[in-house]
Amino acid sequence: MTENNNIERCEVTAIHEDVVEAVRETMPPEEKLFSLAEFFKVFGDTTRIRILYALFQSDMCVCDIAYLLGMSQSAISHQLRVLKQAKLVKFRKEGRVVYYSLDDDHIKSIFDQGYQHISERDTD
């Protein structure tokens, strides 16, 4: 009558099977969760974060970004490719110079909320 018969050994079975099944119902599809992790993975690198913050302010060419961040042109170019594939930045070519700019409206507010989190956390 109480919460019996769910209980077996852990490792294999759940302790509260009712809770587990209820939660399972609400889980988004695996594929969406995977995409979401992929999306956030892009923000999990200081170089890419710095590039995006720079682009908040102004469109910039590869060379300028490299100079600003004190990094090699190659390193920046590789990271811009990651950002491009994630559709976070777009680019336009002017002669041999390529200007990158933001291609997403959510980034800033996502960053702001992250910023808020770490600020609150660090004052505890």
Added chain:
Amino acid sequence: MTENNNIERCEVTAIHEDVVEAVRETMPPEEKLFSLAEFFKVFGDTTRIRILYALFQSDMCVCDIAYLLGMSQSAISHQLRVLKQAKLVKFRKEGRVVYYSLDDDHIKSIFDQGYQHISERDTD
């Protein structure tokens, strides 16, 4: 008179030094950018994303989470430690069972925005 004297060779110097210096002024401190990357890194893994989505719905013990996600108790325990260190989850002990729950208000809305981004992106 035009945009001269900024221009030297890339790799070493910037093409638009004025732009670079203007952007440099607005960059948040390195330490903050680093923390931000650390913060998002936590979301860059499917297992942790899945754990957090589960906890959106209900507090859960380690064993139930492992069962729900079809993973080992050890793997879940390791990941919960990461989430704990990031102050994203908290826990309470009841006997030998440890219940984890969310410890942050921003997570859901950050996830929602990420979700929105990938949805928009995938319909282009």
Added chain:
DNA sequence: ACAATATATGAATACTTGTTCATATGTTCA
């Protein structure tokens, strides 16, 4: 005190990832 069990953790391993180095591509200017 002892067996059973829920969780935590250190070490090892396989995999991923960021940067560098060398080089390729494509554009401009003489």
Added chain:
DNA sequence: TGAACATATGAACAAGTATTCATATATTGT
């Protein structure tokens, strides 16, 4: 056409990370 230059890219390497395995810790019930 050729030299200079901005950017892109593949391969290699180093550093980081997620999971497993074995085991430790702590709690419960007998």
